[in-house]
Amino acid sequence: MRIVVPVKQVPDLVEELELNSEGSDIDREFVKFVANEWDEQALEEALLIKEAVGAQVSVVAFDEPDVDQTLYTALARGADDAVKLTGAGDGWLSTAERARLLAQWLSGQSYDMVITGVQASDDLDGQLAGTLGGLLGVPHASVVVGVEPGSGSVTVTQELAGGTVVTTEIATPCVVGMQTARQAPRYAPISRIRQAMSAGGLESVEAPGEATGPAEGVELLRLYPPEKAGRAEMISGDAPAVAERIVEILASKGLVKL
Amino acid sequence: MGNDVVVVVEHDGGVISDTTFELLGKGRELADAWGGRLVAALFGEPELAGELGAADVVRFAAGAELGGYCPEAWEALLLNVVESVDARLVLIGTSTVGMDLGSSLAARWHAAPLSYVVALRADGDELLATSQIYAGKLLADLRVTAPRVVVTHIGGLLPSDAGRKAGSPALEEIDPAVLGSLKSAFKERRVPDGGGVDITAAPMLVSVGRGIAGQDNLELAQEVADALGVPLSASRPVIDQGWLPKPHQVGKSGKKVKPKAYLAFGISGAPEHLEGMRNSELIIACNTDPSAPIFDVAHYGTTVDLFDLLPELAERLGD
Ligand SMILES: Cc1cc2nc3c(=O)[nH]c(=O)nc-3n(C[C@H](O)[C@H](O)[C@H](O)COP(=O)(O)OP(=O)(O)OC[C@H]3O[C@@H](n4cnc5c(N)ncnc54)[C@H](O)[C@@H]3O)c2cc1C
Ligand SMILES: Nc1ncnc2c1ncn2[C@@H]1O[C@H](COP(=O)(O)O)[C@@H](O)[C@H]1O
Numbered sequence: 001m002r003i004v005v006p007v008k009q010v011p012d013l014v015e016e017l018e019l020n021s022e023g024s025d026i027d028r029e030f031v032k033f034v035a036n037e038w039d040e041q042a043l044e045e046a047l048l049i050k051e052a053v054g055a056q057v058s059v060v061a062f063d064e065p066d067v068d069q070t071l072y073t074a075l076a077r078g079a080d081d082a083v084k085l086t087g088a089g090d091g092w093l094s095t096a097e098r099a100r101l102l103a104q105w106l107s108g109q110s111y112d113m114v115i116t117g118v119q120a121s122d123d124l125d126g127q128l129a130g131t132l133g134g135l136l137g138v139p140h141a142s143v144v145v146g147v148e149p150g151s152g153s154v155t156v157t158q159e160l161a162g163g164t165v166v167t168t169e170i171a172t173p174c175v176v177g178m179q180t181a182r183q184a185p186r187y188a189p190i191s192r193i194r195q196a197m198s199a200g201g202l203e204s205v206e207a208p209g210e211a212t213g214p215a216e217g218v219e220l221l222r223l224y225p226p227e228k229a230g231r232a233e234m235i236s237g238d239a240p241a242v243a244e245r246i247v248e249i250l251a252s253k254g255l256v257k258l
Numbered sequence: 259m260g261n262d263v264v265v266v267v268e269h270d271g272g273v274i275s276d277t278t279f280e281l282l283g284k285g286r287e288l289a290d291a292w293g294g295r296l297v298a299a300l301f302g303e304p305e306l307a308g309e310l311g312a313a314d315v316v317r318f319a320a321g322a323e324l325g326g327y328c329p330e331a332w333e334a335l336l337l338n339v340v341e342s343v344d345a346r347l348v349l350i351g352t353s354t355v356g357m358d359l360g361s362s363l364a365a366r367w368h369a370a371p372l373s374y375v376v377a378l379r380a381d382g383d384e385l386l387a388t389s390q391i392y393a394g395k396l397l398a399d400l401r402v403t404a405p406r407v408v409v410t411h412i413g414g415l416l417p418s419d420a421g422r423k424a425g426s427p428a429l430e431e432i433d434p435a436v437l438g439s440l441k442s443a444f445k446e447r448r449v450p451d452g453g454g455v456d457i458t459a460a461p462m463l464v465s466v467g468r469g470i471a472g473q474d475n476l477e478l479a480q481e482v483a484d485a486l487g488v489p490l491s492a493s494r495p496v497i498d499q500g501w502l503p504k505p506h507q508v509g510k511s512g513k514k515v516k517p518k519a520y521l522a523f524g525i526s527g528a529p530e531h532l533e534g535m536r537n538s539e540l541i542i543a544c545n546t547d548p549s550a551p552i553f554d555v556a557h558y559g560t561t562v563d564l565f566d567l568l569p570e571l572a573e574r575l576g577d
Contacts (some may be wrong), residue, residue, distance in 0.1 A: 008337060014527065017395055026396070096359070106447035119357065119394045124400075126361030134365025137440050138544055143354040146458075155445065158327070159511050160270055160354050163450040163504060166326045168408070171441035179359070179511075180498045190532060210445045217404025218370050221386075225549065227559065232559030242560045243570035244325070246521075246542055249558060253540060255462060255519055256575060 001055040001112045001149070001172075002047040004195050004207065006102055006128065007039040010120050011066040014049040025092060025221055033065040033225045035073070038117025042181070044181035045147055046115050049080045053149050055112075056080045060105070062088050062098065062207065069193075071202055076192035077185075089211035097211045099131035104208035106136060113154065118143055118179040129177030139170045142177030260344030260405075266336060267310065267324070268355050269302070271449070274309055277351035277413030280462040283420025284378060284411070285349050289314075291380035293403040294346065298427065299339045301325075301332050311425030315343070319432045328444040329358050331437055333366075338436045340367055340406075347385070348408045350442040352529070353510070356402035356410035374529060376412050393528045394551035396523025414533050448570060457491045462519040464534070465508060467493040469524015469545065469564055473501040478568040485575035491515065493525050509534035527552025 011017060012032040020027045046057045059074040060083040061067045069084040088101055089246025106114065114136075116128045125131075144166065146157040155169045155174055214220075235245045250256045265283040268275040269328040282298065289296040297311035300306060302325030307316045322333055336359060340348060348363060350356035352374055364371035376397070377388040389408065457463060464483040470476060476490070483490045490506060497507040508515055510530040520538035524530060527550055529541070535541070537557045543556035544564050553562045554560045560567065 004324035011392065013393055013395060014547060027574050028393075037288045055306060096269070099365070102446040122391055123373055124389050124391050124398060126364060126373045126408075127357050129360075130363075131371070132356055133363045135360035140359040140362060141329045141356075141442075156355060158329075158358070160327065161511065161513065162514075163507075164447065165269055165450075166328075166447045167445040168328050168330075169443045169445055172332070174441075180494075184499050189388075215404070217402060218372070219403070220397040221401055223396055225395065225396050226551070226554050232541075232556035233557055234548075235551075235560045237560045239566035239570045242544075242562050242567055243574055246558070246560075246571060247574045249540070249542065250519060253518065255540075 001053065001115045002110060003049060003057050003115055004106065004109065004111045005043050005046050005057065005059045005074070005079070007043070007070055007165070008036050008098070008120060009033040009067050010036045010122050013061065013121060014035060015140050018042040019223060020209050023124050024220060026224070028091060035070040036117050036120045038119060038178060041181045042178040043074055043077060043079065044183065044185040045178050047186070048182055049149050050078065058083065058222045060085065060102070062093060067204060068093045072193050072196040073188050076188040076197040081204050084202055085207040086204050088207035092122070093211050094214060095120075095125035095128050095131060096215055099128055099135055101207050101209055102199060103132055103135040114175045115147070116175065116177050118177045127177060129175050130132040133175040136175065138173050138175060139186075140175035141168060142178055143179045144176050144230055146182050147176055186248060192201070260346045261289070261292040262297050262344045262346060263289040263294060264297045264299055264340055264343065264345050264348045265313070266348065266350040266355065266359070267298050267300040267306065268353060269306055270301060272306070274414070275308055275351065275353070277416050278423035279353065279418035280409060280413060280416035281349040281421065282310070283418065284416055286378050286420065287404050288310050288347060289380070290382070292346070293342065294449065295344050297345070298337065299336055301335050307427070307429055309422075310427060311372050312421045312423040313425070313427045315431055316427045317343070318428050319437075321434075323444045326444050326447040327355060328442060330440050330442040333359055333387070334436050334440065335389060335432055336363055337366055338432055342514055347404060350408070350410050351413045352410040353413065357485045360408050360410040364408040368407070369408045371404065371406035371408050372400065372402070373410045373519065374412060376415055378409060378411065384563055392515055393526065394532070394554070395549065398456060407417045408411040409535070412529055412533065414536065443494070450504060452505055455489050455505050456490055457506060457508065458513050460488045460517055462486055462488045463491045463515060463517050463521065464488060465493070465520060465522045465525060466496055467523065467525030470496065473499070475502070475565070476501060478565065481572040482521070482568055482575060487570055493531050500542070522552055523568065525552055
């Protein structure tokens with residue numbers, strides 16, 4: 001069995017996002033890029049399947065800031081090979097374009113399952129799993145919290161609202177969007193990441209095409225942080241002063257006694 | 259170009275979601291603006307059609323196995339609906355169903371996908387939309403002229419009354435042959451057991467997010483919760499790490515809560531979290547990042563470190 005896990009870099013949301021001078025995108029110059037957290041869930045589930053029934057796990061990414069680190073980390077965690085697709089274009093690739101190029105690349109590969117992260121924080125274009133499934137013409141399921149491999153099929157568990165889950169048996173090849181792996185993503189020790197780096201097992205491959213720009217028929221008018229109007233009243237002072245004020249607020253609503 | 263608006267009816271355990279009614283209301287408004295019809299797509303549980311009076315047409319498929327949600331079956335049915343009416347716009351909630359079907363439908367129907375939409379209105383013959391990106395840290399205003407659009411819209415932002423109307427829509431059954439060659443089969447639906455705590459019944463909640471940084475640190479929040487005599491709740495990552503059991507989760511895939519006070523520590527306020535708690539009567543948030551989206555819904559906020567604040571609170575609230 002071969003499992004392909006596409007991974008991508010996203011801006012670290014803990015940091016401030018600045019806009020570029022045209023206001024048409026975030027300013028990518030000073031942004032710190034990190035691995036999309038749901039891709040780590042996807043890789044973990046792939047590795048769990050590999051451990052249970054044996055599989056070749058391949059990670060694939062487009063050439064993005066600090067993506068080598070993410071790919072080597074995946075190898076250190078137990079992925080068998082890593083592919084970097086180069087030349088697709090600079091800057092932000094929309095999910096639609098990512099999906100189109102990945103689908104072209106995948107059509108020249110053999111695979112039983114593609115496991116993606118359920119979403120990425122920079123999406124406006126929808127989710128990769130469904131788009132890929134639609135383009136490849138294979139069944140897909142997203143918001144998945146467990147994959148049980150069978151023969152010629154997998155049984156996936158999807159989470160609906162409120163914790164209700166449904167299970168479906170799906171023929172392979174298929175695409176799965178991973179919400180949460182059956183266990184928390186494993187830790188890759190720095191020493192193993194270094195080892196992977198010096199072994200240099202990263203294969204660079206020309207992407208099957210270039211980005212052609214945003215979808216027609218959708219024009220960005222404005223990109224902006226949410227209005228400050230409805231924002232919280234900020235409590236000033238150090239921790240003791242803030243604690244004092246919070247207790248006062250709760251007391252004023254009759255929720256605690258002073 | 260068609261002018262019909264299709265709303266996907268989400269239901270679980272025989273109950274139609276609130277978001278569905280919100281979108282029926284919005285869909286009615288848009289269909290009226292464009293002179294098209296409002297079409298409700300109902301898969302499994304055809305008897306629920308009686309609640310869809312806001313629609314002009316209900317396209318339905320019967321079959322108990324559809325009721326539990328099966329992605330490939332729903333996708334085949336939905337594709338059939340959009341191709342057999344004069345559809346221009348498909349509206350689905352940003353739920354599991356919307357996240358799962360929205361983008362695949364867009365790919366197969368050659369439509370523009372818009373996800374995480376928080377506002378939508380007709381502007382003459384065009385559509386104006388606002389989407390959240392970067393987990394709500396930025397908004398994008400968009401003008402949509404694409405002839406086919408699939409929108410997944412965040413739930414809980416629109417009035418649902420507009421979609422809860424009496425009426426007598428035309429009932430049209432989808433040809434079951436559409437489901438002829440599926441490569442997947444629905445197996446079962448399971449409802450989680452409550453596990454003893456009911457965070458939806460608590461008058462106040464002390465809620466922790468990834469900022470708590472480790473299971474051992476939960477003790478700090480537990481002391482504040484104990485002093486108030488209320489349970490701990492948490493965002494999804496805390497649950498996924500196994501630091502607290504699932505029934506403690508607030509949000510889209512957890513519980514919807516509306517306590518008298520919701521105290522959030524180290525929670526960024528991702529859309530999926532806000533969906534579960536934005537209607538709390540009083541929200542006080544502690545987050546070291548002054549631009550965290552949680553402050554958009556909180557009444558009071560502070561950027562002091564939660565590790566400094568929690569002990570101070572425990573001291574003042576304890577006896
Ligand atoms: C289909 C789907 C369903 C989902 N369902 C849910 C759901 O039901 N509930 C849910 O919560 N999420 C859900 N999520 C996940 C959601 O997208 C976010 O990933 C999650 O809510 C983030 O949790 P968080 O705020 O705890 O973590 P982060 O987003 O990582 O935020 C941590 C915050 O802590 C702050 N912080 C760090 N250190 C400190 C400190 N010392 N003092 C103060 N503040 C600090 C940081 O500034 C940061 O803002 C779902 C996602 C998907 C795709
Ligand atoms: N995640 C994002 N980051 C920056 N810009 C974006 C993002 N998503 C959409 N846009 C902008 O919105 C435009 C329309 O996007 P699309 O929905 O892909 O057609 C793009 O050209 C981008 O400029």
